Amino acid sequence: MPPDTASWPTARLCAFVADLDFEQIPPRVVDVAKGLMIDWLGSALAGKGARQVEIIEGFARAMGPADGPSTVIPTRRRTSPYFAAMVNAAASHAVEQDDVHNGSVFHPATVIFPPVLAVAEAEAKTGREMLTACIAGYEVGIRVGEFLGRSHYETFHTTGTVGAVAAAAAVGKLIGLDASGLNHALGSAGTQAAGLWEFLRDAADSKQLHTARAAANGLFAACLARDGFRGAARILEGKKGMAAGMSHDADPTRLTDGLGSRWATEETSFKWHASCRHTHPAADALQRLMRSEGLGPEDVATVVTHVHQGAIDVLGAVDIPQTVHQAKFSMGTVLGLIAVHGVADLDAFERHALADAGVARFRSKVRMALDAEVDALYPRRWVGKVSITTVDGRQLEARVDEPKGDPGNTLARQELEAKAVRLAEFGGAATAEEMRACMSRIWSLDQPGSPADLFANAGGGRGPPPSGGREHAVGDQRVHGRGETRLGRG
Amino acid sequence: MPPDTASWPTARLCAFVADLDFEQIPPRVVDVAKGLMIDWLGSALAGKGARQVEIIEGFARAMGPADGPSTVIPTRRRTSPYFAAMVNAAASHAVEQDDVHNGSVFHPATVIFPPVLAVAEAEAKTGREMLTACIAGYEVGIRVGEFLGRSHYETFHTTGTVGAVAAAAAVGKLIGLDASGLNHALGSAGTQAAGLWEFLRDAADSKQLHTARAAANGLFAACLARDGFRGAARILEGKKGMAAGMSHDADPTRLTDGLGSRWATEETSFKWHASCRHTHPAADALQRLMRSEGLGPEDVATVVTHVHQGAIDVLGAVDIPQTVHQAKFSMGTVLGLIAVHGVADLDAFERHALADAGVARFRSKVRMALDAEVDALYPRRWVGKVSITTVDGRQLEARVDEPKGDPGNTLARQELEAKAVRLAEFGGAATAEEMRACMSRIWSLDQPGSPADLFANAGGGRGPPPSGGREHAVGDQRVHGRGETRLGRG
Structure with a gap:
């Protein structure tokens, strides 16, 4: 060389x-x-x-x-x-x-x-x-x-x-x-x-x-x-x-x-809302404005989110979402969940993103506009700016410089753990108790001698699988304990 | 949609x-x-x-x-x-x-x-x-x-x-x-x-x-x-x-x-020479010219290959090849093999591409030059044009419009099969007899009812592996006959 x-x-x-x-x-x-x-x-x-x-x-x-x-x-x-x-x-x-x-x-x-x-x-x-x-x-x-x-x-x-x-x-x-x-x-x-x-x-x-x-x-x-x-x-x-x-x-x-x-x-x-990150700054700004002004969803006539080009590129493809996953890439749906239900978490998406008339109505009031300042700061900073016109004709604006979960506005340990437990329980993959045991192991991973094992006390592990797993001995691929299998050849 | x-x-x-x-x-x-x-x-x-x-x-x-x-x-x-x-x-x-x-x-x-x-x-x-x-x-x-x-x-x-x-x-x-x-x-x-x-x-x-x-x-x-x-x-x-x-x-x-x-x-x-296809048109043109003029490698002072840009892009990265595989992307080496040994097949590469002084000497005489006509025809046609200056001062040129193996200059069935047998024997993966059995099965694949099975009579097959293979029963993945495993779930 x-x-x-x-x-x-x-x-x-x-x-x-x-x-x-x-x-x-x-x-x-x-x-x-x-x-x-x-x-x-x-x-x-x-x-x-x-x-x-x-x-x-x-x-x-x-x-x-x-x-x-x-x-x-x-x-x-x-x-x-x-x-x-x-x-x-x-x-x-x-x-x-x-x-x-x-x-x-x-x-x-x-x-x-x-x-x-x-x-x-x-x-x-x-x-x-x-x-x-x-x-x-x-x-x-x-x-x-x-x-x-x-x-x-x-x-x-x-x-x-x-x-x-x-x-x-x-x-x-x-x-x-x-x-x-x-x-x-x-x-x-x-x-x-x-x-x-x-x-x-x-x-x-x-x-x-x-x-x-x-x-x-x-x-x-x-x-x-x-x-x-x-x-x-x-x-x-x-x-x-x-x-x-x-x-x-x-x-x-x-x-x-x-x-x-x-x-x-x-x-x-950390992501707080259960949607594409490009929706978060506007969601936080909307939430702040509606709370500070005491607005309900029917008080709002139109919402303009002032965004970077990347948001338009990624979110612009979705008009009326057909799936829950696609709804997470719909600015109007995310803002609708915030406006109508106060949250855009996993449950809110599952329950309200597609079939909720209030959310659909709010979605139709939302549009995105390219904003030169937001675009210039992006991607170093993800700034949220929204303008609301109320049904009674007021022009309101709000701005969030660091959406919730950003390093300068991060989650408290309690919020982080609560989010993780909600996620673990969401599809029935783990109980809250199992997840707490996993989290405890992770917080201790840097202790000298701590093994890289997240699940030993959390169900599954080396024992029989907790549900539905078909496990078979696999010739020379059976692993009798840790460290016996080396990847690659040899 | x-x-x-x-x-x-x-x-x-x-x-x-x-x-x-x-x-x-x-x-x-x-x-x-x-x-x-x-x-x-x-x-x-x-x-x-x-x-x-x-x-x-x-x-x-x-x-x-x-x-x-x-x-x-x-x-x-x-x-x-x-x-x-x-x-x-x-x-x-x-x-x-x-x-x-x-x-x-x-x-x-x-x-x-x-x-x-x-x-x-x-x-x-x-x-x-x-x-x-x-x-x-x-x-x-x-x-x-x-x-x-x-x-x-x-x-x-x-x-x-x-x-x-x-x-x-x-x-x-x-x-x-x-x-x-x-x-x-x-x-x-x-x-x-x-x-x-x-x-x-x-x-x-x-x-x-x-x-x-x-x-x-x-x-x-x-x-x-x-x-x-x-x-x-x-x-x-x-x-x-x-x-x-x-x-x-x-x-x-x-x-x-x-x-x-x-x-x-x-x-x-079909590729005839065992090298990057971008070398083939020039290799064929050189071979034709040296044969028609009765030239040996030491009669040649310089060779210019008139090529398309793609050849320069792909082959230009290699100056003096360090591996046999890299030698297949060296225009000078390929032409050196043709000039000195008359062929650039697998054996020629293995034996002569890296350490043969005559090939190295010839390689140093070869350069590529972008040719507007060749470039315009490419990639529809891969035209080979070479100019040779001989040591006694003659200027010679040759052109090949369809390199060997192209549809208009394809391999005879005998050449195709002989090449395949040479390849099969090259690394000891199959004997000539095994390969002939495989070829026979392939020529018959379009017969009604012919199974998609190339190896049944060619060693290995359903029986024990021919050499060095470790085979183990694999729980529910053992396959006792054809058609019992469906891909994906189900």
Whole structure:
């Protein structure tokens, strides 16, 4: 390789991950990571029963081994790490409650935690190793998303494309790849990166397919690299790499921005409403205005949400939603739920998003308008601005600079845990008691010697599956305890 | 959906596939398809022992079931259709002898035959069903490649991106999806489409990863569609679809060009030299000129190959090749093999591409120059033009309008079979006798009642594996005979 290899942004990113040591990570960042893991686990459990998830799980049952070391979270059955990562990543993104990083417009949790947990279970990693790997995935994925820029997100679903790279970095860190190995892993992941927004207009199921593929492909790439499979050295910034093919405003300086001093992990936002993040700033602004003015939904004649172009691109495809999932991408529906029912959480969507006349009436009053200031601040800040005209002719305005769940307006621990329990119970995947036991284990993951095991006391686990699982001995694939199965060959 | 749905190009393509009946296909096209299958099987067997293939196969062993209905061709072990398709697609592209369609710059065989065979084995399809499905895959994939145009191929490896769509169409046809189901399958395949050329400069292993992923992803997409998973309706031509994200000269009229009258399958070229197809026209022209003039390699002072831009894009990354695979993308090496050894076949590459002083000397005499006429004809025609300056000062020129293996200069059946036997024997994956038995079965696949089974009399088969395979009973995944395993749920 040429002498300047080590100075390439991708190489510097890989060196950072290879050198990352748990002791270097500020405790506040570790705490955020644990909160993000709890928030994610809730989302993964909430995916139980979602049609898209069940179909992907059916494929995993047909094509993958009937037992293995890794947990399929919604059903608690076990299979190989590859299929566990695939199904869990689909499940985690089904109810649109998983986290988001503003500046990169990237949902890290759904593509990073599933492959890391699946491999950690298979290879008996510690809690600290798992946390370090996940933080590595966040730091890489967020920077790659920022690097690819707004033009990428116009056509590509960043969580699908960048997700494969983030998952490869995280799993690569977990299995101990050095900088060169990580570079090969990123090369193999980046050349698998895919995910187009076209599905939105049809209410198709691709969003969960994207996260499933990203998580599984990233795991695949990292395992291949461990076995000597070579990837492109400059898959991100090279002349025929991701930016060349899928962006026209890429900024390579973002790939290494503040490595080791800036912790992008802690910039990640928790989603409070159960909808596309692009609806949240306006939802919060509307909620504030209606509360402060004492308005009911029938007091409102029209609502204009002043938004960034990305919101129009993603939400503009939906007119009258046909499915609950599509309703989460309908600005008018989200604002209607807030106006009529005061909340836009999972239950509100299930019960009121499609057939509620009041919500439908409010939806018809809402339109989006591009706002130069909001657009200029985006994606670094997601500002909410709404204008209401009341039926009695008043013009009212409100603004929210940090939607609820953003780092400057984050969830209290109690809110975070309550949200996670609601998610866990939503599809019957876990009881509140089970979820509390899982959360307790996660809060302790950074204790020395803590195993990377979320479910040992939460039903399922090593014993018989809690419900409906068909488990079979699988020849040489049976796992008698942790640490006996190594991924890849050998 | 809007009323004009059925007129969308993607919808018309899907309707064509859904309606395609074996009886409609001209016998000469069926004959070509059988020849392409023989040619492909040789390539799949020749992948045995290739490092990239062994690593991917190691992943399949670790993550997939240890038994199943589908054959992993290089080793003749059995696993689930998903992993058989994945490994076989990697294997088929390892030695760069698989077919190519000029106009689309797409290698159909390596991404279409593996998933179709894997599913045909699992679901007891007939030879006619398999041939029809493969032809459907060729007709779709070639048109999608043509549609995406030259700008796509500048950055994207069309066989990786389009391959997923072609595989989905082929498997979707095989498992009996209707037009709507095929549209969903294409939507899920297109949103997984990936593969960047960046790997070429590093001699990385991504080319086989691309074919592995395309075949497996296409199979995945078709199986998902059968179970009701929805894909974008206009993934090819839609505003946020493949062309929007990955091309700037897409031509939607190409998607439906001559459907039912033009058979793109029969336009496919067989590769004669074991190198990147972009080297073939110049190799043939050089060979013709040196023979007609009675030149030896030391008589030649310089060679200029007059090429299209695509050749410079793909081959320009390689200066002095470091691996045999990279040597196949080195114009100078290919021409050196032709000049010094008279052939650029698999053995010549293995023995002479890297360490032969005469080949290296000839390589240093070769340069590429963009030629306006050649570039204008490309990709419809791949014209070879070379200029030689001899050491005694003569200026000589030669031109080849159809490189050997093109439809107008195709292989005789004897040449085709001899090439396939050489490929089968190359890595010890099959004996000449086994390969002849396989070829005999393929030539008879269109006989009524012929099963889609290539290996029954060719070693391996249902009995114990021929060498080194570890086979275990796999709980409920053991397959006692054909037709007992259905893909997907159910």
